[in-house]
Amino acid sequence: MNVRALSSCFLGICTIACSWLLWALPAWAQITETAPVLLDGRVVFEVARSGQFSATDRAQEATRSLNGVVRATFRPLQEEQEESISITVSTTETIPTLQLNGRHWLSVTSEDTPEGRSLIEQARIWESSLESAIARAKYERTQQFLIRSALLSFLAVAILLFFLRGINVICDRWIYPYLQESHSTPTGGSSYTQPLTIANPRFIAFQVVLNLFRFLLILITLIYISTRFPQTRHLNRQLRDTVIYSLTSDIFPLGNNAYSVLDLIILIGLLTALFILARSIKQVLRMRVLSITGLSRAAQETIAVVANYGFILIGTLVLLQLWGLDITSLNVFAGVLGVGVGLGIQGIAKEFVSGLVLIFERPIQVGDFVDVGGLVGTIENISVRSTELTTIDRVSVILPNSRFLEQEVVNWSHRSGISRLHIPVKVAYGSDVELVRQTLLDAANEHSDVLSIPPPNIFFLGFGDSALEFNLLPWISEPRKQFQIKSDLYFIIYKLFQERGITIPFPQQDIHVRSGKLPVELTQERNL
Structure with missing residues (x-):
């Protein structure tokens, strides 16, 4: 198996694995019935559903209230924060509650407590986690921490620029010359080097990977900088939650179900993996299986193409079923497709049927x-x-x-690759026609690509205006070489004609005057 086939198999496996992970993550998220309470974008603890309030509603309300109290109490760029937030556990009600500055903040319910732990113990654990989170939030708003974070951010940007510059230097000195040298095409004693343009597939692939790597470095740097500051960390968390919600929300109704953007991404990933796998199977089938059967190249290609499209068709139906789409709901799509064929895509359908x-x-x-x-x-x-x-x-x-x-x-290759060439030849009047015939046969027999069975023929076509016309009809087994064979035969014929004194005429006309006189005036040349 060649490198391209191995690369296709590897890409197919990676795509399937990524698609499976994308498929498994939403299911895992649906199984978990808790939601995190956040402070400055960091998780303090998680709450569960309680009564008519979902876990997300409780967590969002607690997060909003907690961050509001912290922002109102602690101000950035102060050397020492004298203010503090009191955290208490109230047991005066039927269930314990957490209070911030003497005001109710969050209740601890039995759904929040794991088996074997009391509500009071759970409240104390949350109180300890909340105290640590508030202490950290207080420290991260001090002047010392913000200056240190700013310096680290500048250092991260400097390291990023250093890496990007280093990548450019490495590419210019080693990688680009290597890619250019690998595409050199030797011709005789010299070589032609293909320039690094969009026509170079290796250069395109390398540029894609290189740009993805650069984007990854920039993204990692931005994420690191955003996590250094409380405000940007909070925005980062909100942006991430918004993106996740947008991807997982069911916004595309199809049949009896609705699908999200993530579902469509999963389907596209699975179909991409299917096409890559089908192409790899086609290559393996053609190179490792059909090549040893003794079939012709055309038969091998036909079997490989039919197997490829059959695998894609069956695999697509299976993937749609696994994806959760009812195949019967595609009847509507088939009807729309039929209307589309009648209105605007007749050409595509026509070429598709012609291809079949x-x-x-x-x-x-x-x-x-x-x-x-x-x-x-x-x-x-x-x-x-x-x-x-x-x-x-x-x-x-x-x-x-x-x-x-x-x-x-x-x-020329249909059923039999044997075909006959037509090589017209003209000789001057007065030439020995038998000698011409034998010379043409000798020229045909001298060429190695001319078949001896069936033998070449010589036809005397007739008497032309200024030449005797013959037609050499040799048989060949490689039609794609017919132009080269014709040229070689003409060279051989011309050489043999010169050796045997056979003249090749040029167009000429004789004028005979039967009556009358032509006024012809002779002038004497004078020596100057």
Whole structure:
């Protein structure tokens, strides 16, 4: 298996793993029935549902009240904070409650208490956690801490700039020259080096990875700086919670269910993994299994393509079922798709059907040498929408599949690769026609690519205006080399004609005057 196949398998496994994690995280979040109480973006403790109040409602109310008291009591950039917040546990009611500055803040219910622990013990634990969190919040608003955090933030930015500069230097000195050297194409004694542009696939892949790495470094630095200050940490937590809520909220109704943005991301990830896995299986099937069966290249390609699309079709249906989508609900989508085909995507549907006809009926196959509307080349790939043809100039041309069904296609490789060339030759009047015939046969037999069975033929086409016209008809087994073979035969014919004294005429006309006189005036040249 080559490196590309291994890379595809690795990407497929990683995509499946990430998709599974994205799938498992929302389910795990739904199982947990607690919500965190936050102070300056840090978790103090978690509360559970109580009566008609959900865990999220209780946590949000407690977080809002706690942060309001802390912001009102402790002011930033003060050397010493003389103010304090009193935390007490009140047991005067049926259940213990936590009070801030003598005011009710949060009740401790049986749902908040794990098995084997009393409400009072749980209240004391929360009181201790709250005291530590408030003490830390008080310290983080002092002038000493803020100055230290600012210096650390500047240091983090400096380290980031140093790393980014170092990455640029490493790329310019070593990586870019290596990529450029790896794409050098030797030709004789010299080499042509492909420039590092968008036409270089390795350069594109490296740039994508490099930009992702740079973005990751910048993101890590911003997250670190935001966690150094209480205010930015709180905003960071709010932003993260907002993003999570936006991703997990059911906003796309489909059938009897509703799906979130995260659900769509999961589906896209699973489908991406499916396509990568299908492509890897196609490569392994074609290179490791079909290559040892003795089948032709066209048959191998056809089997691999059918297996690829069959795997994608079955895998898509299975993934949609596992994703939670009722397949019967796709009837509406199928109806909409039918209307769309009638209104605007007839061309795509037409090419799709044409591709299926080409794959299964096989009028052309991968490796065939064809002529389509003046485009002469070899079929390299047949997909459900288009076909790739490589011309004799090594230029790839993408043709719609319908073009092969609606136009006349000359396929020199269809059924049998043996074909006959037509090489017209003219000789001067007075030439020995038997010598010409034998010379043309000798020229054909001298070329190694001309078949001896069936033997080449020589046709005397007739008497032209200024030459005797012959046609050399040699048989060849490699149609894609016909232009080179024609050129070689003309070189051989010209050489043999010169050796045997056979003249190649040029267009000429003889004028015969039957009557009348032509006024011709002779002038004597004078020596100057």
